Amino acid sequence: MTELIRKTPLYPVYAGYPGIRCIDFSGWELPVQFSGIQAEHDAVRRQAGLFDVSHMGEFMIIGQFAEDFLQKMTTNDVSRLADGQAQYTLMCYPDGGVVDDLLIYRLTADQYMLVVNASNIDKDFEWLREHLIGDVILDNISNKMALLSLQGPNATAVLASAGIGAAVLELAPFHFRNEVTIAGASTLVSRTGYTGEDGFEIYVAAERAGDVWHALMAAGEMHGLVPAGLGARDTLRFEARLPLYGQELSKTITPLEAGAGYFVKLDKEMFIGRDALLRQKNEGLxxxxxxxxxxxxxxxxxxxxxxxxxxxxxxxxxxxxxxxxxxxxxxxxxxxxxxxxxxxxxxxxxxxxxxxxxxxxxxxxxxxxx
Missing domain, CATH: 2.40.30.110 (Aminomethyltransferase beta-barrel domains)
Structure with a gap:
């Protein structure tokens, strides 16, 4: 029996773009382009682009031992995070191969959000579930969330035109603000992205995603904002040497081999894969x-x-x-x-x-x- 292809909360928005071309990406029907990969790529480099990346997965990690759990499961040092900060990191197998690369958002000392790759949602959830400790609760909220990525040199101007204040516009990279109102919806806005440009990622309840999309597109009209698809997202991340799971990272490619050693803190307490990665570093790649x-x-x-x-x-x-x-x-x-x-x-x-x-x-x- 053929599995039904999934659609993001923003799928109804696609009908407004007659030039759109969608593909099956990891079981999701997603736009590879709205008007053309070259034009969308150029817009992000020169003005701004808006991506629907709602296929990404979001997990909540809650509990007194949440930090200890994430220290065990990921390569970066979670203890360095303060409330309102995000961190790029990786999960590894005991042999050093990569389970996934992901973002961690620290909401409070006992509450974190993880953002994982769409193709790995089920695998990552099971991997985390198998290693839970103490009172930690793991909750997959992916179906409740939508994620929009606003990228490009004019991204800040677009948010300003949408009525967003200085507290968000002046965020440092890998910092975020929660409960930011856009089009009447409560959102989490982080200064992160996957294009090599300045920009923001906007998390919002699935049912309000369309409102936020339309508000940003309207605010961005004067700033050259265009909708952008997976094709431009891939060429943009490639030029910036940002890894793609399944290509630059995989269960057979370690973070050190992929040049992601900066995000592997071998001097912190034990984490899964540490022994193998330390041995690999000492023996030489x-x-x-x-x-x-x-x-x-x-x-x-x-x-x-x-x-x-x-x-x-x-x-x-x-x-x-x-x-x-x-x-x-x-x-x-x-x-x-x-x-x-x-x-x-x-x-x-x-x-x-x-x-x-x-x-x-x-x-x-x-x-x-x-």
Whole structure:
């Protein structure tokens, strides 16, 4: 029996965009584009874009031992969070492979919200449930929530036009405010995102998502705001070297191999996967995630093999022609011996080996708006 495809609370909004094209993404019907990936990508880099990312999962972690539990389950140091702060982190298996990468929001000392990848909601929930400690309560609130992502250099101006005050507009990165009213709805607004640009993510009850969407689009009209889909979201995160679970991170790729070691605090108390990651660090990484740029004509795509002479040394994890830079670029997991900028290697594209060069990442860094 075929499982029914799921729709986000914002699905009814899509009818207002005749050029929209939707795809099945991890069991969700989501827009890959509203008007065109290039145009939406450019809008986020130059003005602003609004994404429906309501397929993401949200869990509540509640209890006196909530912090202890999250310290055990995640790689970053949760004790560094104060109320109103968010943190990027990872959950690992005992062998160091990644269960998922996620955000943690500290609401209070005994109440946290976790935001996990859509494709991993059920897996993550079960993993967390299996390891509960003390009085900790785990609650999956994903079906009750919608998530909008407002990204781009004009994101602050859009919120200002929507009547949002300085307490939100002046948030530092990875800080948030709760109970922010937008279009009469109570929202949580955080200065986070997945595009390499400034921006905000807005959590709201599912039934009020449409009101917030329309209010932001109206407020953003004078600031060049456009609706944006998954296609632009992927090219934007790629240029900024932000990892995608299932490509740069997986159960067989550790955070250290993926270059996410900054978010792994090996000096904190025991967490799942710590021993394996500490051993990997001490022994030296055999594989590393690097950026590559094609020398010969061709676009590197996910899973294309990479060679040095006749030896297979890795594969592409993500790749495209950069919409911003107009260069054929990729991220690749390769043997550490060849992970130095300037190294020339070969990518097999359609049974033909083409030259590429290891280059520094991120490919794109935003320039703060004056």
């Amino acid at each position: 055999r594989r590393k995630l690097v950026g590559i740029e094609m020398i010969d004509r061709g676009i590197p795509r996910s899973h294309y093999p990479i060679y040095m002479n006749d030896s297979l040394i890795g594969e592409v994890t993500s790749g495209t022609q950069s919409p911003t830079l107009k260069r054929n670029l990729g991220l690749a997991l390769i043997d550490s011996d060849y992970a130095y900028p300037g190294t020339v290697l070969w990518v097999e594209i359609r049974f033909k080996r083409l030259r590429a060069e290891v280059v520094k990442t991120p490919f794109y860094k935003r320039h703060p708006k004056e």
